[in-house]
Amino acid sequence: MKKFLSVLTIGFILLNAAACNNEGESVEGPEEINVGVAIYQYDDNFMTLYRGEIERYFDELSNEEVEYKVTVTDGKNDQAEQAAQIDNFITQGMDVMIINLVQTTSASTIIDKCEESGIPCIFINREPSESDMTSVGAEYAGKMTYVGADARQSGRYQGEIIADLDDKGDLNGDGKLNYVMVVGDPENVDAKYRTQYSIEQYIETSGLEVNKLVEERGDWKQERGNEIVANALAQYGEEIEVVFCNNDGMALGAKQAIDAAGRIVGEDIYLVGVDALDEVVDLVEKGEMTGTVLNDHIGQSNKAVDMAIDALNGEKLDTYYWIDYVKVTK
Ligand code: GAL
Secondary structure: OHHHHHHHHHHHHHHHHHHEOOOOOEOOOOEEEEEEEEEOOOOOHHHHHHHHHHHHHHHHHOOOOEEEEEEEEEOOOOHHHHHHHHHHHHHOOOOEEEEOOOOHHHHHHHHHHHHHHOOOEEEEOOOOOHHHHOOOOHHHHOOEEEEEOOHHHHHHHHHHHHHOOOOOOOOOOOOEEEEEEEEOOOOOHHHHHHHHHHHHHHHHHHOOEEEEEEEEEOOOOHHHHHHHHHHHHHHHHHHOOEEEEOOHHHHHHHHHHHHHOOOOEOOOEEEEOOEOOHHHHHHHHOOOOOEEEEOOHHHHHHHHHHHHHHHHOOOOOOOEEEOOOEEEOO
8 A cells, every 4th residue: 555655656746747847837838829810911001000909919818828829921912822821720720710801702712611620710801791601500600700890880980071071071162072082992891881881971961962083993002092192183183172082091192192282181172081090190180181980900809809719718709790980080
């Protein structure tokens, strides 16, 4: 019996020795959770803030028990490239994935991959169609979700910002709003809805008519916003009363074109964007931009991360989680 006890004691000491270093601290370390984050394109002002916050928040949530190891990939605006990155995540055995699709029209192929792998998946920023979101089997449905903001709301807010001005944006007082629309990427619902709902809401709130002078895609980019608005100003000059941009990146480009043409925002032209980038909020404060709409990248990224963790903990996710936009004016 004595011999048996001493064998047990030695066994116990050996076990302990394996789990402790010289200072007697545990060396097992935290459980490692691998997270794959696929971003549609790094070259995007808003998504750069968004992905930075995903990484920061996972870092904040890492502790002695769990360590989140986050791998982020740049889809370079190429759906085939992103699909390969997601295949890699699956072969690497990621515990959870956060996906910002390049093309929402390719969502079904990606969703099939995710379902087959069984890895929980949180879609962000680029909303797949409802039929794609609800196409998966009951078991996987609780492991997949979309976290985003309702782009219709951002469009409506843009329309209201202009309609609520003293002159309703109708600088020449002819009862009609002459406008330029700088579109993000027409394949994307954010761009579609902002383009559509800004104008619909403007008409409803102001009771005036509208006259579209230019509508052109700028792919969310500052330089394209600049080009489009510079050309529009060269062609239509003082006729232009309002420039609507689907995002702030392009609105910053538009602002440069407006400055270069010697026009003054708030006096002889109005300009509105979406995202509330710091630079734009500064301009709004100074009265150099009419307004913007906060696209809450902190709220959205934190919710996406929280849902990823819930899914890892075996909780059943809803199909959608929505974060509100907020109107930003002086
Ligand atoms: C929008 C955002 C744009 C751009 C786009 C990318 O929500 O307003 O600036 O980042 O997402 O999908």
